[in-house]
Amino acid sequence: MEALVEIEEEKKVITGSEAVLKSLLKENVDTIFGYPGGAIMPVYDALYKYEDELTHVLTRHEQGAVHAAQGYARSSGKVGVCLATSGPGATNLITGIADAQIDSTPLVCITGQVASHLLGSDAFQETDIIGISMPVTKWNFQVTSAEEIPYAISRAFYIASSGRPGPVLIDITKNAQQELMDFAYSPCEKIRSYQPYPDVDRDKIIEASKLINRAKKPLVLVGQGVALSGAEKEFKAFVEKAGLPVASTLLGLSVLSVNHPLYVGFTGMHGNYGPNLKTNECDLLVAIGMRFDDRVTGDVETYAKQAKVIHIELDPAEIDKNVKSDVAINADAKQTLQLLTPLVEVRNHQGWLKEFQDCDVTENEKVKSKALFPIEGELKMPEVIHRISEITDGKSIVVTDVGQHQMVASRYYQFNQEKSNITSGGLGTMGFCLPAAVGAKLGAPQRQVIGIIGDGGFQMTVQELGTIMQYNIDIKILILNNNFLGMVRQWQELFFERRYSFTEMANPDFVALAKSYNISAQRVSEREDLDLAIQNWLSNNGPSLLEVVVEKEENVFPMVPAGSSVSNVRLE
Amino acid sequence: MEMEQVAKEYTLSVLTEDKPGLLNRLTIIFSRRKININSLNVSSTEVQGVSRYTLVVTETKEHLEKVVKQIRKLVDVLGAFVYDEDQIFYQEIALYKVSVSAFEQNGMIEKLVRNNGARIIALDKHHIIIEKTGTKVETHELYSELEPFGILEFVRSGRVAISKSKRKTEAFIKELESSRSNKLSIKDF
Numbered sequence: 001m002e003a004l005v006e007i008e009e010e011k012k013v014i015t016g017s018e019a020v021l022k023s024l025l026k027e028n029v030d031t032i033f034g035y036p037g038g039a040i041m042p043v044y045d046a047l048y049k050y051e052d053e054l055t056h057v058l059t060r061h062e063q064g065a066v067h068a069a070q071g072y073a074r075s076s077g078k079v080g081v082c083l084a085t086s087g088p089g090a091t092n093l094i095t096g097i098a099d100a101q102i103d104s105t106p107l108v109c110i111t112g113q114v115a116s117h118l119l120g121s122d123a124f125q126e127t128d129i130i131g132i133s134m135p136v137t138k139w140n141f142q143v144t145s146a147e148e149i150p151y152a153i154s155r156a157f158y159i160a161s162s163g164r165p166g167p168v169l170i171d172i173t174k175n176a177q178q179e180l181m182d183f184a185y186s187p188c189e190k191i192r193s194y195q196p197y198p199d200v201d202r203d204k205i206i207e208a209s210k211l212i213n214r215a216k217k218p219l220v221l222v223g224q225g226v227a228l229s230g231a232e233k234e235f236k237a238f239v240e241k242a243g244l245p246v247a248s249t250l251l252g253l254s255v256l257s258v259n260h261p262l263y264v265g266f267t268g269m270h271g272n273y274g275p276n277l278k279t280n281e282c283d284l285l286v287a288i289g290m291r292f293d294d295r296v297t298g299d300v301e302t303y304a305k306q307a308k309v310i311h312i313e314l315d316p317a318e319i320d321k322n323v324k325s326d327v328a329i330n331a332d333a334k335q336t337l338q339l340l341t342p343l344v345e346v347r348n349h350q351g352w353l354k355e356f357q358d359c360d361v362t363e364n365e366k367v368k369s370k371a372l373f374p375i376e377g378e379l380k381m382p383e384v385i386h387r388i389s390e391i392t393d394g395k396s397i398v399v400t401d402v403g404q405h406q407m408v409a410s411r412y413y414q415f416n417q418e419k420s421n422i423t424s425g426g427l428g429t430m431g432f433c434l435p436a437a438v439g440a441k442l443g444a445p446q447r448q449v450i451g452i453i454g455d456g457g458f459q460m461t462v463q464e465l466g467t468i469m470q471y472n473i474d475i476k477i478l479i480l481n482n483n484f485l486g487m488v489r490q491w492q493e494l495f496f497e498r499r500y501s502f503t504e505m506a507n508p509d510f511v512a513l514a515k516s517y518n519i520s521a522q523r524v525s526e527r528e529d530l531d532l533a534i535q536n537w538l539s540n541n542g543p544s545l546l547e548v549v550v551e552k553e554e555n556v557f558p559m560v561p562a563g564s565s566v567s568n569v570r571l572e
Numbered sequence: 573m574e575m576e577q578v579a580k581e582y583t584l585s586v587l588t589e590d591k592p593g594l595l596n597r598l599t600i601i602f603s604r605r606k607i608n609i610n611s612l613n614v615s616s617t618e619v620q621g622v623s624r625y626t627l628v629v630t631e632t633k634e635h636l637e638k639v640v641k642q643i644r645k646l647v648d649v650l651g652a653f654v655y656d657e658d659q660i661f662y663q664e665i666a667l668y669k670v671s672v673s674a675f676e677q678n679g680m681i682e683k684l685v686r687n688n689g690a691r692i693i694a695l696d697k698h699h700i701i702i703e704k705t706g707t708k709v710e711t712h713e714l715y716s717e718l719e720p721f722g723i724l725e726f727v728r729s730g731r732v733a734i735s736k737s738k739r740k741t742e743a744f745i746k747e748l749e750s751s752r753s754n755k756l757s758i759k760d761f
């Protein structure tokens with residue numbers, strides 16, 4: 001028996017399933033998330049003997065696996081990997097794949113498929129996952145024989161992680177997992193039909209520098225592209241030299257510290273007053289690694305019409321898609337900034353910055369003072385986030401779900417360290433937070449990971465408490481419980497004459513629920529108990545959950561109503 | 573109205589790797605935006621392993637440019653080009669089936685075939701098949717003329733087009749192959 005194994009090693013004849021795992025190891029994968037089933041069982045069987053090299057995390061639902069892979073990718077900067085069976089296992093991945101596609105998260109999703117002779121026969125648990133996933137993947141591929149495995153996986157990693165990152169899906173028929181093959185692996189480095197890094201046009205860089213040097217009222221909009229390019233330092237050097245005020249999109253949060261003197265706030269629907277208002281007053285908008293999403297622009301017809309626009313963006317399809325640019329630089333952010341910074345002149349736009357500070361004074365008066373320091377009534381979401389932010393010095397990884405708590409966390413967590421913001425931005429996927437926080441912790445084990453969730457979103461992927469328990473994932477879960485689908489209720493209040501149609505929730509006892517999973521948990525509802533509760537929650541060894549009962553009908557302001565001009569940002 | 577915003581017929585030429593599933597990836601870019609594809613043709617090219625998709629769509633230039641950028645983003649797409657009518661040579665082929673009795677009536681059909689530069693490609697006891705190659709206007713013209721005699725079956729192919737530009741497919745692909753934009757080379761600067 002031993003001799004046979006040796007010969008096999010020498011000839012490197014292995015099963016397709018083993019080839020899958022060996023290929024993952026060649027791509028330096030150490031953690032994968034998944035859920036087994038019939039069509040992927042050969043791979044799971046092979047995993048059994050790779051336990052030392054590959055950590056597999058069994059989630060409680062495939063949606064949990066894909067969101068965890070997303071969280072892992074976003075906190076580690078590596079490609080997230082998830083594994084699922086055919087049919088329902090594969091379709092359960094779709095929400096996370098779509099989320100990763102719109103938020104540019106590199107993922108390799110591997111699904112099992114029925115044996116190739118059964119394809120198209122409506123066999124048990126057969127579904128056309130290649131067809132279904134096509135609109136939401138950067139690339140996908142069906143493997144029907146074992147030999148194709150190294151090719152498919154090497155391409156998958158290259159495509160997922162290069163250029164504008166995104167999810168890819170590899171569907172592997174069961175026979176391909178079982179067949180024997182000669183294993184050899186070489187990483188993919190080039191695909192002639194795929195040119196992920198366009199050359200920087202130096203003339204455009206010069207043009208951009210001229211606009212920047214000439215501008216009197218410049219405003220920079222920073223997006224996730226800067227973080228994906230690992231260009232945080234270059235970005236800081238650039239804005240500091242040219243003295244440019246910086247506003248951040250939702251996914252751009254944490255690229256620049258909130259405490260930086262040039263940081264003027266979060267922009268978009270629930271962003272800060274200044275950046276929204278000043279977008280329509282600036283004379284130059286420098287957008288870097290962002291895509292002018294409608295939640296940022298409001299009505300595009302009235303968006304920054306007075307300003308020249310410089311758009312630095314790696315994905316050519318984003319250029320002039322929503323907002324027309326005067327100078328478009330279709331290139332990587334880091335590369336561009338390295339070339340651009342030497343050409344910009346040292347400037348100090350104090351007068352213009354002061355205008356943002358004046359807006360802050362207004363926002364403080366009308367919104368923040370009441371939200372952050374209420375003296376009576378029920379606890380409010382903003383004060384809770386504010387206390388957590390102070391206690392953690394803005395240095396935790398904050399994973400949020402979708403809704404009011406997400407906007408409040410994005411507004412009030414004082415991000416003070418890079419790569420700290422993980423949220424479902426483009427798709428707005430409720431249920432994202434809990435599994436994504438699991439992945440985020442595994443991707444950055446040395447960092448504190450806080451998951452901030454509403455009572456609604458928590459119940460969308462609550463089953464992942466089981467995963468947290470089983471692997472003792474040290475995350476801190478915060479439920480901001482308003483007993484409502486709060487964000488929808490806010491819209492009902494503001495735009496549907498308070499008809500609270502199906503947004504009130506009867507909730508379980510979250511503390512008891514967490515405890516049933518052996519997760520330490522507590523509930524707080526009084527202001528005077530808040531700090532101590534936060535301290536206990538954060539200092540707990542291992543996973544812990546804090547439920548904060550907050551005011552039921554609180555609204556998030558400022559707000560740019562959907563489809564309205566950013567100039568119409570409402571403070572109340 | 574600006575020209576960019578007027579819907580017009582455009583011909584799209586898309587060079588791709590010859591890979592399964594690509595047609596689907598391409599068409600969902602249109603269906604997602606509810607754009608109708610007027611005609612579609614897929615063929616091999618002079619370069620082995622490279623296919624050419626020729627699509628005709630009626631759209632505004634502005635919208636179409638955005639769609640084409642999405643097409644170029646597809647991993648297996650080598651290049652995508654938008655053409656105005658006057659930037660290409662193009663043809664469509666049409667087949668018309670008429671009954672032998674109509675054909676034999678008075679020689680009118682034969683005359684139409686001759687005058688329109690069409691030809692008869694098959695003839696049996698019951699039917700004759702007429703073929704006409706040309707623009708849509710031309711094949712339609714023959715259709716109108718044959719209509720009074722009774723057209724039993726009619727079919728028209730997708731457009732095939734060749735651009736007037738000097739670019740050669742092979743050189744274009746060589747260029748892609750030698751490009752260094754596969755990797756980010758930050759140190760180069």
Ligand SMILES: Cc1ncc(C[n+]2csc(CCOP(=O)(O)OP(=O)(O)O)c2C)c(N)n1
Nearest residue numbers: 403404405428430454455456457485486487
């Ligand atoms: C999967 C999914 N379904 C529906 C929605 C629409 N939606 C957006 S926010 C929201 C309410 C979220 O409520 P909750 O999780 O309690 O958070 P809150 O807004 O109260 O902070 C809903 C239903 C969504 N974003 N995602």
